[in-house]
Amino acid sequence: MVMQRADIGGTTTVPVPDHPELRTGTLRSIIRQSGLEVESFRK
DSSP, rough: EEEEEEETEEEEEOOOOOOOOHHHHHHHHHHHHTTTTTHHHHH
């Protein structure tokens, strides 16, 4: 699955594996690529 977000400076594309469970490192990488902080994601 590929998610995109349009920003003022362009588009951010983040690939997200379509699995029932993700490894912690994979999830953190997705969060980082999306431009969010881990705490913001948790909320």
